Amino acid sequence: MDSMRTQVGIIGAGPAGLMLAHLLHLHGIDSVVLERQTREHIERRIRAGVLEQGTVDLLDELGLAGRLHRESLVHTGLELLFDGEGHRIPLTDLTGRGVTIYAQHELIKDLVAARLDTGRALLFSAAATGIDGPAGDAPVIRFRQEDRDVELHCDIVAGCDGFHGVSRAAVPAGAITAYDHVYPYSWLGVLAQAPPSSEELIYAHHDDGFALHSMRSPEITRLYLQVAPDERIEEWPDERIWEGLRARLHRRDGFRLNTGPILDKGVTALRSYVTEPMRHGRLFLAGDSAHIVPATGAKGLNLAVADVYVLAAAINDWYSAGSDAGLDAYSSTCLRRVWRVQHFSWWMTSMLHRLPEPDPFGARLQLSQLRYLTSSAAAATSFAENYVGLPLPKGGW
Ligand code: APR
Ligand code: PHB
Numbered sequence: 001m002d003s004m005r006t007q008v009g010i011i012g013a014g015p016a017g018l019m020l021a022h023l024l025h026l027h028g029i030d031s032v033v034l035e036r037q038t039r040e041h042i043e044r045r046i047r048a049g050v051l052e053q054g055t056v057d058l059l060d061e062l063g064l065a066g067r068l069h070r071e072s073l074v075h076t077g078l079e080l081l082f083d084g085e086g087h088r089i090p091l092t093d094l095t096g097r098g099v100t101i102y103a104q105h106e107l108i109k110d111l112v113a114a115r116l117d118t119g120r121a122l123l124f125s126a127a128a129t130g131i132d133g134p135a136g137d138a139p140v141i142r143f144r145q146e147d148r149d150v151e152l153h154c155d156i157v158a159g160c161d162g163f164h165g166v167s168r169a170a171v172p173a174g175a176i177t178a179y180d181h182v183y184p185y186s187w188l189g190v191l192a193q194a195p196p197s198s199e200e201l202i203y204a205h206h207d208d209g210f211a212l213h214s215m216r217s218p219e220i221t222r223l224y225l226q227v228a229p230d231e232r233i234e235e236w237p238d239e240r241i242w243e244g245l246r247a248r249l250h251r252r253d254g255f256r257l258n259t260g261p262i263l264d265k266g267v268t269a270l271r272s273y274v275t276e277p278m279r280h281g282r283l284f285l286a287g288d289s290a291h292i293v294p295a296t297g298a299k300g301l302n303l304a305v306a307d308v309y310v311l312a313a314a315i316n317d318w319y320s321a322g323s324d325a326g327l328d329a330y331s332s333t334c335l336r337r338v339w340r341v342q343h344f345s346w347w348m349t350s351m352l353h354r355l356p357e358p359d360p361f362g363a364r365l366q367l368s369q370l371r372y373l374t375s376s377a378a379a380a381t382s383f384a385e386n387y388v389g390l391p392l393p394k395g396g397w
Pocket of ligand 1: 034035037129165300
């Protein structure tokens, strides 16, 4: 059994783990990042693509946004489509802020490159198998890399290993409470080699079910369709996907959907999940390991960044000033934002998706909410400030 030592052991090289590693590095704090997958895998994995203004501002401040500014698309509004008619929400006019379209795996490439530049450890194909003594002063992460079993001794463990990682499972039952909500539908997502059919995102409410028109670049469209929770991808040949999208994105004044070769397709379940607290002794959960939001508000990545923004400052206070205050407040500080975002994501999801059982009353309420949102400046502003992202908590990074 090999043995290593670091200050902060970080499990997972997603947005949470890589951002945390970088923030700690800027404070002069050493860490080892363990990633189960290969570099190629995480740099290609298709995930979300909407960055809140606060996320972009932080990347800017850290000098990590060079390529992002060259290649991303800045959006100042979005469209809600219902009853065959589009209604624009002018996000920037309402809030002074906007959102940035930049694929998560592109951000991962930038963060991996930044980490490798620091010369600090980022181990690929290194799967954590467990955490010993998370509640004590000397936690140990056990991991396996190729045929090697290694013990990583740390002061602090950051569980940034996503929803299916080992970190949350290392907390004894009874020390943690989970709040879970599963939706009776999923999203079928496709990436297509086709220019976006509209300059902005379109969230469509339709009798057949929800659809979303998004994009990655002037050449690549990202599209989603509401499907059944247990939908089999084999049931959706490309032509059925395009037909479904055409129907749901149809509008009375005409809409031409650009089509092209489908580069990637997959089904994602929608789920809301929160763990409380996000800490067990010296183990801190961040990002998807602590909470999941349905994709509708595009908040998962941004919430992960907000967590580690708080965690990095708390860890730095602990090392540099010997103060426990930040670490003790970590969970409650993060959970305030987490629950606000949970509500927003649940609300947006509930407003836009077709219910599996016929529910004419519910459908009328959805349409009433959509009409209110697109005709009242007060309602639109409330939506917009949540969508572009509330300011990051004070005192972070
Ligand atoms: N050992 C090492 N790495 C692991 C382990 C393990 N046992 N289990 C999981 N991982 C890795 C995964 O391979 C993944 O690269 O942890 C990483 C977790 O990254 P994400 O799933 O991207 O989670 P996070 O960093 O919290 O990012 C927030 O919210 O809505 C989503 O798409 C959004 O993925 C984004 C996430
Ligand atoms: C995406 O482009 O992947 C995307 C955009 C908006 C969402 C969800 C996903 O609400």
